[in-house]
Amino acid sequence: MGTVAVRLTGAIKRHGRAPAARAVLDGLDLTVDRDEFLVVVGPSGSGKSTLLRVLAGLEPLDAGRLERPAGDGVAGPRPPTGVVFQQPLLLPWLTVRQNIRLGQRYRANRGRFDAGAAEELLARFGLTALGDAYPDQLSGGQAQRVAVARAVAVRPDVLLLDEPFSALDPSTRAALQDWLREIVAALRLTVVLVTHDVDEALYLGDRIALLDGSGRVADSWRHQPPADRAEVGDLPLRARVLAGYRTDVVGADTSGVAAR
Known part of the structure; x- marks a missing residue:
């Protein structure tokens, strides 16, 4: 991959009030390279949307560091998101x-x-x-x-997508996944997509990061998306990603994940 587009180091983000506050992100480290299509997966409650909002600058960190190095030709201290x-x-x-x-x-x-x-x-x-x-x-x-x-x-400089197709019917969702792949390739976008759909992650992303509820990235895989979505179900990585899902995340609902 190329240069760094965004980096989180030791990111801590708590939800709720002390003493009951819960660390949704707890020392999380994550680097997104320029021109990368990173997909963040994990069960509900594992911190996926919180992570995206932190990357977008919509939620401040309680501790840790968010870095956004300026890209070529981009003026100012904070590249556009x-x-x-x-x-x-x-x-x-x-x-x-x-x-x-x-x-x-x-x-x-x-x-x-x-x-x-x-x-x-x-x-x-x-x-x-x-x-x-x-x-x-x-x-x-x-x-x-x-x-x-x-x-x-x-x-x-970075395009952040928070489950943008989750409310659509399966046929429309599949069509927009195809469309998004073409657009990202044509425009050479740096993308971070959050989803709980493992098959969507395998079809779209060239890297997959798993949040399992520990507050950190549990695992990360480089990946070559298949040309045909019908091949997703046979990918060995699919079983590995699904195996990383935890069922004890507070508020999580992992029912139906394996069927996706």
Whole structure:
């Protein structure tokens, strides 16, 4: 891999109030390389979404260090980050085109926002015919494509995805996984995706990190995603990742994980 895009060292993040506060992240170390597609897996309650919010700068650490080295051609102390959550969170009074261009309105993005490139994203993301549509006229899959396009439009140094396809039906989810693979390869994005779906992780990621509820990365694997999703079930790594899931995470629900 190349240079470091983001690094966490000794990260500690507690939830709740003392003395009952629980360390969701407890001395966690994680490095994401530029142009890497890292997928973070683990059962509910293992700290996946907390980790993503820390990487996004949305939650401060209680201890430890978050480093974001500036990339080539990126000015300023903090490179831009794109974030997509489980829900698209589109502004309902704006059209698809206006939602994608939303980042243009913020002073921090103006130096790197290219309206022409944002327009090109409509075509690349298959949204040209929907440019003047409003969010309530979109399907779930279309809305999530708009959300990803909006995040990519600010030319982020790192794109963070928090289970963006979890609320979609299986057919739409599979189609968007194919689409995301193509977009990431075409745009050479650095991506961190959080999911509890092991098969999704194996199909998309070139590295998989497992959180097991200990507050740290329990294991990490370099991986070559298969060309055909039908091959995922036969991958030896699948059994190894599933074996790493713990069932004693506070609040965790691992039912159905092995069937995914």
